[in-house]
Amino acid sequence: xxxxxxxxxxxxxxxxxxxxxxxxxxxxxxxxxxxxxxxxxxxxxxxxxxxxxxxxxxxxxxxxxxxxxxxxxxxxxxxxxxxxxxxxxxxxxxxxxxxxxxxxxxxxxxxxxxxxxxxxxxxxxxxxxxxxxxxxxxxxxxxxxxxxxxxxxxxxxxxxxxxxxxxxxxxxxxxxxxxxxxxxxxxxxxxxxxxxxxxxxxxxxxxxxxxxxxxxxxxxxxxxxxxxxxxxxxxxxxxxxxxxxxxxxxxxxxxxxxxxxxxxxxxxxxxxxxxxxxxxxxxxxxxxxxxxxxxxxxxxxxxxxxxxxxxxxxxxxxxxxxxxxxxxxxxxxxx
Amino acid sequence: xxxxxxxxxxxxxxxxxxxxxxxxxxxxxxxxxxxxxxxxxxxxxxxxxxxxxxxxxxxxxxxxxxxxxxxxxxxxxxxxxxxxxxxxxxxxxxxxxxxxxxxxxxxxxxxxxxxxxxxxxxxxxxxxxxxxxxxxxxxxxxxxxxxxxxxxxxxxxxxxxxxxxxxxxxxxxxxxxxxxxxx
Numbered sequence: 408x409x410x411x412x413x414x415x416x417x418x419x420x421x422x423x424x425x426x427x428x429x430x431x432x433x434x435x436x437x438x439x440x441x442x443x444x445x446x447x448x449x450x451x452x453x454x455x456x457x458x459x460x461x462x463x464x465x466x467x468x469x470x471x472x473x474x475x476x477x478x479x480x481x482x483x484x485x486x487x488x489x490x491x492x493x494x495x496x497x498x499x500x501x502x503x504x505x506x507x508x509x510x511x512x513x514x515x516x517x518x519x520x521x522x523x524x525x526x527x528x529x530x531x532x533x534x535x536x537x538x539x540x541x542x543x544x545x546x547x548x549x550x551x552x553x554x555x556x557x558x559x560x561x562x563x564x565x566x567x568x569x570x571x572x573x574x575x576x577x578x579x580x581x582x583x584x585x586x587x588x589x590x591x592x593x594x595x596x597x598x599x600x601x602x603x604x605x606x607x608x609x610x611x612x613x614x615x616x617x618x619x620x621x622x623x624x625x626x627x628x629x630x631x632x633x634x635x636x637x638x639x640x641x642x643x644x645x646x647x648x649x650x651x652x653x654x655x656x657x658x659x660x661x662x663x664x665x666x667x668x669x670x671x672x673x674x675x676x677x678x679x680x681x682x683x684x685x686x687x688x689x690x691x692x693x694x695x696x697x698x699x700x701x702x703x704x705x706x707x708x709x710x711x712x713x714x715x716x717x718x719x720x721x722x723x724x725x726x727x728x729x730x731x732x733x734x735x736x737x738x739x740x741x742x
Numbered sequence: 743x744x745x746x747x748x749x750x751x752x753x754x755x756x757x758x759x760x761x762x763x764x765x766x767x768x769x770x771x772x773x774x775x776x777x778x779x780x781x782x783x784x785x786x787x788x789x790x791x792x793x794x795x796x797x798x799x800x801x802x803x804x805x806x807x808x809x810x811x812x813x814x815x816x817x818x819x820x821x822x823x824x825x826x827x828x829x830x831x832x833x834x835x836x837x838x839x840x841x842x843x844x845x846x847x848x849x850x851x852x853x854x855x856x857x858x859x860x861x862x863x864x865x866x867x868x869x870x871x872x873x874x875x876x877x878x879x880x881x882x883x884x885x886x887x888x889x890x891x892x893x894x895x896x897x898x899x900x901x902x903x904x905x906x907x908x909x910x911x912x913x914x915x916x917x918x919x920x921x922x923x924x925x
Contacts, residue, residue, distance in 0.1 A: 476911055476913065477910065477911050479770075480767050480768060480769070480770050480911035481767040483767070483770055484766045484767035487766075488851070488854045488858075488859075489851045489854060489855070490847035490848070490850055490851045493847040494847060497847075524770050526770070526772070529772050530772050533772040533773060550918065550919040551919075553919040554916040554917060554918055554919040555770070555913050555914075555916050557916065557917070557919065558913065558914040558915065558916035558917070559770055559771060559772075559913070559914060561914070562771065562914040563771060563772055563773060565772070569919075570919075571919050627855065630859055630860055630863055631855075631859045633863055634859050634860070634862040634863040635766075635767065635859065635862070636767070637767075686851065686855055
């Protein structure tokens with residue numbers, strides 16, 4: 408599998424870079440990118456980076472985007488197989504019902520952070536299940552992804568849109584933030600900061616899916632990425648992301664630190680469900696006054712939420728990740 | 743004849759699934775039933791070509807055999823040994839595929855993670871193991887060679903379908919993304 412450490416970055420984190428203020432894409436030197444992995448002992452990733460085309464000393468951004476698009480096409484296939492659309496919908500429907508009851512007819516904006524090719528937003532639009540008052544929007548830093556997501560939505564006449572940019576700088580903040588496969592890209596102190604940024608006026612909840620780390624996760628990720636992926640970058644990053652995924656306690660602690668106005672809930676916590684059933688599981692944040700209604704709206708599914716407040720003292724006492732470790736989270740979601 | 747018929751039906755089913763797998767991950771649309779139906783048809787078509795190649799090779803092998811009846815018997819016995827393994831594998835895969843009809847997304851996801859994904863990974867090994875089984879009991883080296891030819895043409899289907907029709911991700915023409923929301 409060739410991934411030496413839990414915090415070895417993913418290739419997709421290293422081969423693209425955006426100015427955090429202007430969101431303009433910055434050139435990435437191929438040798439520097441390769442050295443990141445060589446220094447970390449990840450020779451396979453270093454070889455993959457070394458094979459990427461360059462213009463002069465820097466990676467060719469068109470070739471990088473083409474590689475990332477192929478990888479995201481394959482990742483969409485995994486999302487389809489693991490029923491990610493229905494999974495998200497099963498939580499969004501009760502959440503939206505609760506918010507709608509208090510919203511007095513205002514639109515409910517659902518924003519997918521790091522949407523990539525926008526599969527989840529497009530799937531939700533295609534399902535037609537959420538109602539006419541729900542606005543579906545995908546955000547990503549990568550212009551190529553946003554352009555393709557927009558074109559894909561137009562080709563299927565789907566009522567959703569995509570924008571280049573920071574999901575937390577929208578003129579109209581999200582009512583509900585979503586993401587899939589994004590959380591593990593936020594390392595160290597940037598994880599609670601990510602949740603803190605969601606505490607915006609008008610934001611009522613967030614639902615962030617990421618890989619559920621269990622003892623079987625690395626081998627399961629390897630099996631699936633060998634069986635289903637062709638793009639070497641996708642195979643590498645799929646396994647790397649499984650190793651970097653946060654455990655339940657870390658996610659709960661990060662929400663409680665970063666966004667204390669939200670009740671932190673896990674659906675299908677890794678300790679409660681078989682790892683075979685639990686490929687992806689979400690951390691959910693709900694404005695505390697809405698939690699009881701959300702549980703009622705979930706019906707029998709509410710049994711699969713973690714208790715709130717947590718009864719496991721470890722979940723409260725758990726320290727946050729090293730705050731000095733900060734990897735800039737400028738990547739697209741990878742599920 | 744039953745052995746040959748069952749093996750051919752399995753080859754057609756495997757060809758169809760190879761077509762599906764090759765096409766999967768190369769079209770980012772949400773609704774793509776027709777796309778997948780076309781891919782399955784292409785895979786079945788490729789399997790028919792593969793069976794044609796194999797049938798031609800078997801015919802030649804029988805025509806030039808010193809004792810065609812004995813070689814035919816040997817071929818049938820080899821096919822039956824292949825079936826021992828392939829029937830088990832096919833039963834597991836088809837059962838899982840049938841299970842996908844259950845309208846519960848968690849069941850579908852479970853079938854994928856427990857059965858379909860791992861079965862895809864071991865498919866080349868299963869195909870080659872069948873050829874090994876066929877060759878182990880064969881009295882005639884030509885029969886063992888034909889078993890390996892059968893394995894190779896089946897393994898080639900996915901590669902051929904990918905080369906012919908599904909080399910890259912299909913995306914609609916896109917306008918450059920405009921509008922940026924800065925920090």
